[in-house]
Amino acid sequence: MSTVEAVWRIESARIVGALTRYTGGDLELAEDVAQEAVAEALEKWPRDGEPDNPVGWLLATARRRAIDAFRRRAARDQKYALLAEADTDGGDGHLWDPDRIDDDVLSLMFVACHPVLSPEARVALTLRTVGGLSSEEIARAFLVPVPTIQARITRAKKTIAAARVPFAVPPADERKRRLGGVLSVLYVIFTEGSTATAGDSLLRQDLAYEALRLARTLAALLPGEPEVFGLIALCELTASRFGARTGPGGEAILLEQQDRRRWDFSAIRRGLAALGQATAAGRGLGPYGLQAAIAACHASAASVAETDWERIVLLYEALGRVAPSPIVELNRAVAVAMASGPAEALLLVDELVARDRLPGSHLLPTVRGELLSRLGRAREARAEFELAARLCGNEQERKVLLGKLENQ
Amino acid sequence: MAKYMLIMRNTDEGLAQMVNTSFDEMLETVGRFNEELIKAGVLVAAEGLDDAAQGVVVDYSGETPVATDGPYGETKELFGGFYILDVKTQEEAVEWAKRMPAFPGAKTEIRRVPGIEEFPQDNEWIKKERAWREQTGQL
Numbered sequence: 001m002s003t004v005e006a007v008w009r010i011e012s013a014r015i016v017g018a019l020t021r022y023t024g025g026d027l028e029l030a031e032d033v034a035q036e037a038v039a040e041a042l043e044k045w046p047r048d049g050e051p052d053n054p055v056g057w058l059l060a061t062a063r064r065r066a067i068d069a070f071r072r073r074a075a076r077d078q079k080y081a082l083l084a085e086a087d088t089d090g091g092d093g094h095l096w097d098p099d100r101i102d103d104d105v106l107s108l109m110f111v112a113c114h115p116v117l118s119p120e121a122r123v124a125l126t127l128r129t130v131g132g133l134s135s136e137e138i139a140r141a142f143l144v145p146v147p148t149i150q151a152r153i154t155r156a157k158k159t160i161a162a163a164r165v166p167f168a169v170p171p172a173d174e175r176k177r178r179l180g181g182v183l184s185v186l187y188v189i190f191t192e193g194s195t196a197t198a199g200d201s202l203l204r205q206d207l208a209y210e211a212l213r214l215a216r217t218l219a220a221l222l223p224g225e226p227e228v229f230g231l232i233a234l235c236e237l238t239a240s241r242f243g244a245r246t247g248p249g250g251e252a253i254l255l256e257q258q259d260r261r262r263w264d265f266s267a268i269r270r271g272l273a274a275l276g277q278a279t280a281a282g283r284g285l286g287p288y289g290l291q292a293a294i295a296a297c298h299a300s301a302a303s304v305a306e307t308d309w310e311r312i313v314l315l316y317e318a319l320g321r322v323a324p325s326p327i328v329e330l331n332r333a334v335a336v337a338m339a340s341g342p343a344e345a346l347l348l349v350d351e352l353v354a355r356d357r358l359p360g361s362h363l364l365p366t367v368r369g370e371l372l373s374r375l376g377r378a379r380e381a382r383a384e385f386e387l388a389a390r391l392c393g394n395e396q397e398r399k400v401l402l403g404k405l406e407n408q
Numbered sequence: 409m410a411k412y413m414l415i416m417r418n419t420d421e422g423l424a425q426m427v428n429t430s431f432d433e434m435l436e437t438v439g440r441f442n443e444e445l446i447k448a449g450v451l452v453a454a455e456g457l458d459d460a461a462q463g464v465v466v467d468y469s470g471e472t473p474v475a476t477d478g479p480y481g482e483t484k485e486l487f488g489g490f491y492i493l494d495v496k497t498q499e500e501a502v503e504w505a506k507r508m509p510a511f512p513g514a515k516t517e518i519r520r521v522p523g524i525e526e527f528p529q530d531n532e533w534i535k536k537e538r539a540w541r542e543q544t545g546q547l
Contacts, residue, residue, distance in 0.1 A: 002499070003499065007503055010448060010504070102447070105447075206496060209409045209496070213450070217447055220443075221447060259529070261535070262529065265538070265542050
């Protein structure tokens with residue numbers, strides 16, 4: 001990583017945010033001139049030495065390019081003519097306004113996660129503009145071709161412009177709903193990064209940490225929102241297990257077999273503190289807070305047997321009410337199996353099967369196989385594990401399933 | 409992500425300038441820098457040390473350790489405080505160190521902090537330390 005990259009990683013959100021404000025809310029132009037400034041820095045800094053004020057250099061360079069663009073567009077668009085005229089102070093002091101920079105970054109987050117965009121576009125645009133990742137990095141992390149990501153980001157910026165999305169923090173009455181949108185994008189990024197799939201697992205972990213970092217930023221810029229702390233807690237507690245999830249050969253290790261000594265307790269401590277913040281708000285926990293509370297039950301237990309499964313069942317029931325989904329139902333069934341035995345859990349799972357709530361997912365037959373196996377119904381369990389292995393797209397997980405199959 | 413310690417080392421030259429700076433101004437300057445770290449989501453811990461002249465030095469050169477009052481040897485590059493940051497690369501830690509408010513003459517050393525998970529997990533002392541860290545919520 002060069003100095004340019006390190007500076008960009010630290011400052012990209014603030015640079016793109018300030019430039020978006022400067023260009024009158026033109027995210028596309030702001031992003032383009034910022035990228036051009038970075039490209040120029042990558043070429044010049046190694047040759048001419050680093051500037052004394054790297055951020056100032058990037059901003060001034062980007063601003064010059066923005067002014068060129070204003071002038072080029074002035075003839076055909078009144079807005080740019082005004083912007084070109086307005087820029088008479090000759091410096092960029094007004095660009096880097098410490099009193100506005102936080103709002104710039106927040107506005108950028110809300111715009112990048114705007115509901116007018118498709119979920120995939122929100123993820124790509126957030127990583128690119130707020131996280132400062134390149135299209136190549138995003139493409140590698142999501143295992144898709146680079147042109148796909150580039151096209152996705154370009155289209156997203158055009159959609160934002162066409163829908164005339166204002167570059168601003170949403171007004172109070174809209175904020176709660178829109179904040180949920182931002183959190184869900186960060187959660188999707190985190191989940192994508194924390195799923196052990198094919199591809200470069202370290203790179204994917206970086207993606208998960210990036211989501212966590214952005215959640216911390218959100219908490220610092222928008223204090224007093226319990227669900228932001230709930231998301232931070234969920235990410236910290238989940239990430240605390242990263243080091244124990246894979247064996248020396250890269251094989252997946254399930255929770256019950258994990259060496260809990262390899263859990264990162266610094267992350268657990270931070271996660272529990274964030275959960276405390278979410279709880280202290282006294283408004284009850286939302287979907288992220290509840291999932292974090294479940295993760296906290298695991299994190300504070302010495303083993304699977306010593307885990308407070310009854311509390312986990314209750315938390316899943318609460319989660320099923322605030323954010324109903326078949327996955328939550330399935331996880332509740334797993335917790336019920338641990339708290340009250342496989343027979344009761346099988347009733348819940350069979351209900352999910354009957355209602356065809358998770359078609360094509362390998363998770364349902366995986367859990368059903370496990371329960372049947374514990375009830376001594378080996379032949380039926382084998383059939384479920386076979387089905388699960390067929391449906392499972394992840395090589396590591398499939399190995400675990402085939403192992404279970406052999407043990408029946 | 410990895411933890412890096414930014415070790416602040418001040419010098420006589422730097423300390424001499426500190427006298428001319430009001431405490432409130434220093435609090436504000438350092439506070440603003442700390443806030444930047446918090447907003448960037450990278451701050452794990454930070455502490456500053458009291459006056460080096462009030463410290464004691466224990467020297468192990470002789471048969472038995474000898475304690476003497478006062479600052480550590482020459483007052484060049486005294487350890488004055490630290491930050492622990494959670495960042496992706498050493499370059500990123502360096503970039504933050506460049507932004508740290510410091511008087512001319514001061515230096516900051518940047519060192520990676522290995523996690524306890526990098527030590528032999530079967531060692532009884534590592535086990536004990538881990539238990540203590542878990543019980544007390546230490547880093």
